[in-house]
Every structure is written in C-alpha cells, then in structure tokens.
Amino acid sequence: MGSAPAQIPTSFGHELRACLRCRLVKTYDQFRESGCENCTFFKMDEDNERVVDCTTPNFNGIISVMDPTRSWAARWLRISRFVPGCYTLAVSEALPEDLQTFEMCASSVDNALRPCLVYEIGLDYFMGLNWVEMRLRLDEMRLNWIGFD
Known part of the structure; x- marks a missing residue:
C-alpha cells in the first residue's frame, strides 16, 4: 500500500465505522467521501x-499507527x-460472502492480469462467483492471453 496516511477520524462515538477487511477506522462521511485507503478496489467513495x-x-x-512498517503492534495486528x-x-x-469473492479477485490475481481485470473487464464480472468458478475463469482468460505482446 502507499505511504500517504489515512484520514484521522474527525469525531468519535457512534459515527465511527471500521473497514471489515483492513479494520481502518473513520467516520461514515469520511468513508463515503474518500473510501478506504487500503481497500480502494471496494470503491466506497463511488457507492x-x-x-x-x-x-x-x-x-x-x-x-x-504512525509507521506501520516499524511498529511491533502493527505487525502483531497484521496491519503493517x-x-x-x-x-x-x-x-x-x-x-x-459476495464481497469476500470480490476482495479475493482484487487481491489475489497476479500483477500481470490485475490491470486488465480492473480496467477492461471490471470486477463486476466476478461478483457472485465462488472461488473455484473465479479461478476457472481466470485460468481460461490466462490461456487466451498467451499470444498477446
């Protein structure tokens, strides 16, 4: 992930929310305006x-966490x-479950395929598929791309 810090919550109490994937804490309005800095593929700022x-x-x-790469607490919490x-x-x-499939597609696809999936095909193509169906589609796509330069 990038080194630019996430927004600090502007208020505390009942307005706070945590991202279910990375556990980043911000207010609802902050997630709505700028999304999650760690999970940009969810596009919370657009929906x-x-x-x-x-x-x-x-x-x-x-x-x-100010410096996740050097913080023992960040390593212990697996957020480094x-x-x-x-x-x-x-x-x-x-x-x-449907967002777990979405997240797996966005985070597990090898770097050569990720730009094509995100920009040309779109992750909606994989929504609602289980892991096996998604891997079959990815393998099929990988075979079709062998001759491309």
Missing part, C-alpha cells in the same frame, strides 16, 4: 451502499502493510 456493506460500527478498541492511520483491534462481523 454509498458499499460503505454500509464494507464497514461496521461494531468493533473493539482503537490503535493509531497498510497505510498509517487509526485501526480497530477487532471487528465483530465478517465481510459479506
């Missing part, structure tokens, strides 16, 4: 309903590859 689907107000504890910002210690919900 207000996605903010509700990808974040939760149910979490425990907050930690502020994320941008500096405020994170929750634990969320009490899981990412919805």
